[in-house]
Amino acid sequence: ETGLVTLDEGFVNTGSTRSAITFLNGEEGVLRYRGYAIEELAANCDFVEVAYLLIYGDLPNEAQIKEFREGIRDHTMIHEDMRSFYNGFPRDAHPMAILSSVVGALSTFYQDSMDPADKEQVEISIYRLLAKLPTIAAYSYKKSVGQPFMYPNNSLDYCENFLHMMFATPANEHMVDPDFAEALNLLLIVHADHEQNCSTSTVRMVGSSNANLFASISAGIGALWGPLHGGANEACVNMLEQIAADGGDVEKYVRMAKDKTDGFRLMGFGHRVYKNFDPRATIIRKSCDKLLAKLNLDDPLFKIAQQLEQVALEDDYFKDRNLYPNVDFYSGVIYRALGIPVQMFTVLFAIGRLPGWIAHWSEMHSSPSKRINRPRQIYTGSTEREFKPLSDRN
Numbered sequence: 001e002t003g004l005v006t007l008d009e010g011f012v013n014t015g016s017t018r019s020a021i022t023f024l025n026g027e028e029g030v031l032r033y034r035g036y037a038i039e040e041l042a043a044n045c046d047f048v049e050v051a052y053l054l055i056y057g058d059l060p061n062e063a064q065i066k067e068f069r070e071g072i073r074d075h076t077m078i079h080e081d082m083r084s085f086y087n088g089f090p091r092d093a094h095p096m097a098i099l100s101s102v103v104g105a106l107s108t109f110y111q112d113s114m115d116p117a118d119k120e121q122v123e124i125s126i127y128r129l130l131a132k133l134p135t136i137a138a139y140s141y142k143k144s145v146g147q148p149f150m151y152p153n154n155s156l157d158y159c160e161n162f163l164h165m166m167f168a169t170p171a172n173e174h175m176v177d178p179d180f181a182e183a184l185n186l187l188l189i190v191h192a193d194h195e196q197n198c199s200t201s202t203v204r205m206v207g208s209s210n211a212n213l214f215a216s217i218s219a220g221i222g223a224l225w226g227p228l229h230g231g232a233n234e235a236c237v238n239m240l241e242q243i244a245a246d247g248g249d250v251e252k253y254v255r256m257a258k259d260k261t262d263g264f265r266l267m268g269f270g271h272r273v274y275k276n277f278d279p280r281a282t283i284i285r286k287s288c289d290k291l292l293a294k295l296n297l298d299d300p301l302f303k304i305a306q307q308l309e310q311v312a313l314e315d316d317y318f319k320d321r322n323l324y325p326n327v328d329f330y331s332g333v334i335y336r337a338l339g340i341p342v343q344m345f346t347v348l349f350a351i352g353r354l355p356g357w358i359a360h361w362s363e364m365h366s367s368p369s370k371r372i373n374r375p376r377q378i379y380t381g382s383t384e385r386e387f388k389p390l391s392d393r394n
């Protein structure tokens with residue numbers, strides 16, 4: 001009688017999806033990828049190892065991770081003709097718009113890896129995406145600063161290669177700081193998956209129509225861009241900079257959030273699932289401390305973030321609504337320390353989330369009861385009405 005329908009396999013009338021990839025306990029702030037605690041993975045793995053775990057379900061052995069790393073290395077360059085795409089974008093194009101466009105266009109250059117039903121084609125498309133996303137991302141940054149694109153250097157590991165493509169130029173070799181690569185590695189790991197969030201649900205939805213993996217990931221990038229989702233890391237640093245420019249008056253911005261002044265929210269705070277600390281924020285905050293101390297950096301935004309957290313967490317408005325810092329609250333401070341420009345923050349989120357998107361797309365395709373996702377609705381419009389010709393309408 002409510003119009004709610006019980007959907008078939010994979011969906012029950014609460015709209016839940018069944019998945020074996022990531023476990024969240026929002027009350028206790030628990031996050032596990034394929035059963036492994038995020039704290040263990042962040043402390044002991046590199047991002048490529050975690051990508052393997054999410055996509056294939058187990059931590060790789062020596063032979064498996066060697067083959068996986070080599071497979072990625074074979075595909076780090078993009079087709080030379082794709083470079084001309086970047087000439088068509090305006091200089092100030094947002095890199096998330098470029099990322100979504102160029103990833104979607106991969107399906108025009110790599111038509112031999114488009115069939116979701118062909119295991120070998122899917123395998124190659126997974127390697128191509130994991131390998132090319134950092135290259136596509138770095139090229140969007142080089143475009144924005146008017147510097148020549150740097151080809152991947154496959155003698156470097158995944159994170160070093162990305163930082164090299166971002167900051168090296170033909171005029172000067174860029175020695176990647178191992179501490180930077182280590183910090184980036186940790187950030188990518190904590191962003192790698194998060195069950196049925198907005199962008200992952202988008203990838204599953206688009207993939208359920210048998211759209212190819214490139215098209216599905218391109219759609220996920222679009223969903224991630226929103227400031228209520230992955231775009232929050234960019235919005236959070238912009239907010240911290242505004243507070244800094246405003247004399248560091250964190251109390252004023254806490255009041256604005258409580259009063260909902262012009263819909264203002266503390267970016268990087270709150271979460272639909274976590275009603276406790278986001279375990280990723282705890283990991284990232286520790287890494288912030290360590291990296292800034294190592295670099296002897298005194299980032300005023302980090303201090304403002306810590307003050308904001310302190311003030312907000314003592315305030316009943318936030319406590320009553322279980323609003324805590326989320327993954328986006330501190331990540332921007334680290335990205336700044338790495339020299340990553342703020343417009344690229346959500347792009348880094350996308351690079352981190354890619355293995356999770358791929359894992360969910362593959363899980364959805366391998367489900368024996370796979371069907372196109374077709375949510376139903378509760379109709380709230382007009383009951384049947386008699387048609388009126390134009391001449392009779394007042």
Ligand code: SDX
Pocket residue numbers: 193194196197198227228229230232257258260264265266267268269270271272273321323326327328
């Ligand atoms: C990510 O889903 C995922 O897993 C996402 C993610 C992932 O890894 O994929 O974890 C990544 O998207 C993290 C969230 C990043 N977004 C932000 O930081 C943007 C700011 N936060 C929010 O807008 C908000 O907290 C959401 C979107 C994250 C969650 O919103 P909900 O669950 O829909 O909560 P709501 O909008 O219903 O708010 C409930 C109450 C409201 O107040 P009341 O109506 O009860 O008076 O809490 C208030 C809201 O106004 N509130 C906030 C707030 N977030 C919620 N008030 C001030 N600041 C905030 N940030």
